[in-house]
Amino acid sequence: MRRKLIAANWKMHKTPDEARAFVRDFAPLVANQNRDDIALFPPFISIPATIEAVAGTRIGVGAQNMHWEKQGAFTGEISAAMLICIGCSHVIIGHSERRQYFLETDVAVNRKLRGALEDGLLAIVCVGELFEERESGLTEGVLRRQVGAALREISGQDVDKFCIAYEPVWAIGTGKTATPQIASDAHAFIRAEAAKEIGDEAASKLRILYGGSVKPENAHDLMSQEQIDGALVGGASLDPKSFAAIVKW
Numbered sequence: 001m002r003r004k005l006i007a008a009n010w011k012m013h014k015t016p017d018e019a020r021a022f023v024r025d026f027a028p029l030v031a032n033q034n035r036d037d038i039a040l041f042p043p044f045i046s047i048p049a050t051i052e053a054v055a056g057t058r059i060g061v062g063a064q065n066m067h068w069e070k071q072g073a074f075t076g077e078i079s080a081a082m083l084i085c086i087g088c089s090h091v092i093i094g095h096s097e098r099r100q101y102f103l104e105t106d107v108a109v110n111r112k113l114r115g116a117l118e119d120g121l122l123a124i125v126c127v128g129e130l131f132e133e134r135e136s137g138l139t140e141g142v143l144r145r146q147v148g149a150a151l152r153e154i155s156g157q158d159v160d161k162f163c164i165a166y167e168p169v170w171a172i173g174t175g176k177t178a179t180p181q182i183a184s185d186a187h188a189f190i191r192a193e194a195a196k197e198i199g200d201e202a203a204s205k206l207r208i209l210y211g212g213s214v215k216p217e218n219a220h221d222l223m224s225q226e227q228i229d230g231a232l233v234g235g236a237s238l239d240p241k242s243f244a245a246i247v248k249w
Helices: 016-030 044-053 080-085 096-102 106-119 131-135 139-150 156-161 180-198 200-205 216-223 240-247
Strands: 005-009 037-041 059-063 090-093 122-127 162-166 207-210 230-233
Touching: 005 090, 005 207, 005 240, 016 037, 016 044, 016 059, 016 240, 037 090, 044 059, 059 122, 080 106, 090 106, 106 122, 106 139, 106 162, 122 139, 131 139, 139 162, 139 180, 156 162, 156 200, 162 180, 180 200, 180 207, 180 216, 216 230, 216 240, 230 240
Parallel strands: 005 037, 005 230, 037 059, 059 090, 090 122, 122 162, 162 207, 207 230
Antiparallel strands: none
């Protein structure tokens, strides 16, 4: 049985002091929640404060992005090794906002995943279609391309070291949420496409999270789906009570 991961993507929110305050309020609310894995993804500047604040808990901390090279002349970037040395355990790769605003390509996503696996970060690789693509019947084509490219030359033996997050772009921050059935169908398709790259056995173990306006009100219905192995939560993760309610789905 795949163990769920409930992850908070804070995006460009929370200073170090705000991150400490969040953990102070959030950690006691989920202290007895051992069913699923929990991870927080602060902005780079707030990662050390968050790691310090979660000490003694079972909450993981990760980064929202990374570069695939270990070091070099890449102004403004940060490597997996640098993230690990300050205590990060996770990283998000290929979020739709990185693809949309910073022109991140499928090739870059694959290189970052390989870099994360090589250095030992648990990666969450994001895929998902635009509203126009769904309306035009292109969802499966987009997911096939993104999943196939992301997992190119990735070994099925590493399946426990990464997850995929299905984030339909039309549902991110819009208040619109894919129905449990739409999300479940997309996850089943993603798993089938992943099997082409990493094999059926590994694909059956692959955790596929859902992201896109996950809230306390819909978390239970989404997380109860057999194909959904957790959530990547944006706006609703900024409030400790709200995110705790999602964790307790």
